Amino acid sequence: MEVQSTEETYIQSLFAERIGGKMFGKTRGEYKFEKIKRAKRAALAAHPGMELIDFGVGEPDEMAFPGVVQTLQREAVKPENRGYADNGIQEFKDAAARYLQNVYGVNGINPVTEVLHGIGSKPVLAMLPLAFINPGDVTLMTVPGYPVLGTHTCWYGGTVVNLPLLEKNGFLPDLDSIPVNVRKKAKLLYINYPNNPTGAGASRDFFEQVVRFAKKNGIIVVHDAAYAALSYGAKPLSFLSVNGAKDVGVEIHSLSKAYNMTGWRLAFVAGNERVIAGYGNVKDNCDSGQFKAIQKAGVHALDHPEITGEILAKYERRLRSMVEALAELGFSAKMPAGTFYLYVKMPKGIRQGKRFVSAEEFSEFLITEKLISTVPWDDAGPYVRLSATFETKGMADEQRVIEEFKKRMGGLQFEF
Numbered sequence: 001m002e003v004q005s006t007e008e009t010y011i012q013s014l015f016a017e018r019i020g021g022k023m024f025g026k027t028r029g030e031y032k033f034e035k036i037k038r039a040k041r042a043a044l045a046a047h048p049g050m051e052l053i054d055f056g057v058g059e060p061d062e063m064a065f066p067g068v069v070q071t072l073q074r075e076a077v078k079p080e081n082r083g084y085a086d087n088g089i090q091e092f093k094d095a096a097a098r099y100l101q102n103v104y105g106v107n108g109i110n111p112v113t114e115v116l117h118g119i120g121s122k123p124v125l126a127m128l129p130l131a132f133i134n135p136g137d138v139t140l141m142t143v144p145g146y147p148v149l150g151t152h153t154c155w156y157g158g159t160v161v162n163l164p165l166l167e168k169n170g171f172l173p174d175l176d177s178i179p180v181n182v183r184k185k186a187k188l189l190y191i192n193y194p195n196n197p198t199g200a201g202a203s204r205d206f207f208e209q210v211v212r213f214a215k216k217n218g219i220i221v222v223h224d225a226a227y228a229a230l231s232y233g234a235k236p237l238s239f240l241s242v243n244g245a246k247d248v249g250v251e252i253h254s255l256s257k258a259y260n261m262t263g264w265r266l267a268f269v270a271g272n273e274r275v276i277a278g279y280g281n282v283k284d285n286c287d288s289g290q291f292k293a294i295q296k297a298g299v300h301a302l303d304h305p306e307i308t309g310e311i312l313a314k315y316e317r318r319l320r321s322m323v324e325a326l327a328e329l330g331f332s333a334k335m336p337a338g339t340f341y342l343y344v345k346m347p348k349g350i351r352q353g354k355r356f357v358s359a360e361e362f363s364e365f366l367i368t369e370k371l372i373s374t375v376p377w378d379d380a381g382p383y384v385r386l387s388a389t390f391e392t393k394g395m396a397d398e399q400r401v402i403e404e405f406k407k408r409m410g411g412l413q414f415e416f
């Protein structure tokens with residue numbers, strides 16, 4: 001959070017407690033990504049002319065594909081697309097249901113009542129608590145992870161109970177360990193597979209266990225499938241493809257990562273009709289829908305899942321080289337089940353004498369000393385996340401970047 005040097009006025013006394021009350025903007029918050037940005041700027045200034053190896057970025061490094069861009073160009077000039085889209089055009093909802101069937105084998109989604117779009121999946125996650133959380137209610141959140149559903153739960157007076165994702169459990173939450181009193185208050189369970197940041201995938205068995213757990217305890221499952229299409233080796237898996245999933249929850253799909261469309265802001269949520277209706281009510285009171293021309297470009301994307309195939313091949317190639325490089329350096333790195341992230345345990349130190357007490361410290365060391373950017377996670381053990389979305393000057397340049405990474409890391413002699 002930026003420290004603001006404003007003159008004190010009555011405005012300062014009016015901020016809501018949820019964002020800090022009268023202290024809003026006066027304390028340096030610990031928002032990790034702000035810190036990383038600051039460390040990056042400082043490191044660049046300290047090493048002028050040196051190339052930044054940026055494994056810290058969480059979004060695609062390339063443009064949306066030509067067919068998608070051309071559809072937007074064509075649709076943007078049509079008068080019928082100019083107005084409010086409200087809760088979305090039926091064509092996009094139809095395409096979403098088709099996509100679920102074609103790519104994930106999910107049958108029987110009613111595109112009229114069981115699908116709605118979102119201006120990205122982030123606002124969907126932000127709005128769901130508005131539909132369900134009363135003061136005192138609990139949301140179960142896996143950590144480390146994408147915190148938006150939890151943040152909004154707290155803003156409406158709810159409580160977040162964290163479910164740690166541990167390596168020994170395959171980075172799946174241990175649902176059996178959730179105490180009965182917590183289960184009683186829990187209304188929402190957030191899961192995300194393939195998972196950011198761990199790269200872990202979920203099995204059909206795990207999803208079946210989630211359905212049983214949700215039914216037994218009367219909990220709504222929110223499956224964040226932002227990376228579901230980016231799965232390596234196995235066919236991508238949808239929570240909705242599991243028997244009974246639609247009785248207990250919804251799944252959110254994003255076009256951001258699967259189609260290089262982060263800035264376009266387009267996603268959809270599908271599944272339980274009552275959850276979709278609640279979200280629709282809230283959404284109608286929060287926004288007026290994504291530009292129809294963007295939704296039509298989204299239809300083109302969803303009908304061309306081979307685009308994701310091409311994107312996936314690039315990430316797989318890069319991730320394999322990164323895994324090899326990290327393994328040579330002594331890290332225990334392996335190909336993730338999905339996403340474009342590698343999640344590796346922090347070394348204890350380097351032979352030259354330095355010890356690391358947290359992933360945050362290790363990550364700061366890498367950026368400051370080696371101009372290598374990573375994202376640290378200390379929520380469930382010290383790990384750093386390296387993303388395969390680094391920018392290059394074409395395919396041939398990828399290997400050069402990875403070799404440069406190896407060279408810079410090579411002199412450090414890590415101890416694990």
Ligand SMILES: Cc1ncc(COP(=O)(O)O)c(C=O)c1O
Pocket residue numbers: 058119120121122123146192196224226254255256262266267
């Ligand atoms: C797990 C996860 N969920 C959701 C999002 C948000 O994606 P969108 O661009 O659809 O809002 C992200 C973005 O990084 C993410 O990592």
